[in-house]
Amino acid sequence: MTNDEIRIAIAQACGWRWKIYDDGNLDAVWSPGPNGKWEGSFVEFIEGLPNYPEDLNAMREAISTLKEHEEMWNYLRELKEIVTPHFDWEEFMCAWCLMNATAHQRAEAFLRLKGLWKE
DSSP states (O other), X not given: OOHHHHHHHHHHHTTOXXXXXXXXXXXXXXXXXXXXXXXXXXXXXXTTSOOGGGOHHHHHHHHTTOOSHHHXXXXXXXXXXXXXXXXXXXXXXXXXXXXXXXXXXXXXXXXXXXXXXXX
């Protein structure tokens, strides 16, 4: 997935919506509220979305939307497979690598968890 596709997929999973204002100009913006609607592909319209694959703070906000214990655990499993597939959970290096995962790695794990990752 491209970074723009990642940004849109995570934003959508976190509740962002493409909102069209019919004020005569047909303005449209990304809105973090629930009242928008999705129409077509908006890969070219990413202005206003958090930069999830390059910003750890944006990914922290996305990850904070995981509420169920099982969902959080499964996110960690996905991240582990991306960052350190060759280490066991108990190994110190596995924990170290997970703590230092890049924003892009965290974004991929998040989208894999949600079933939204595309090869």
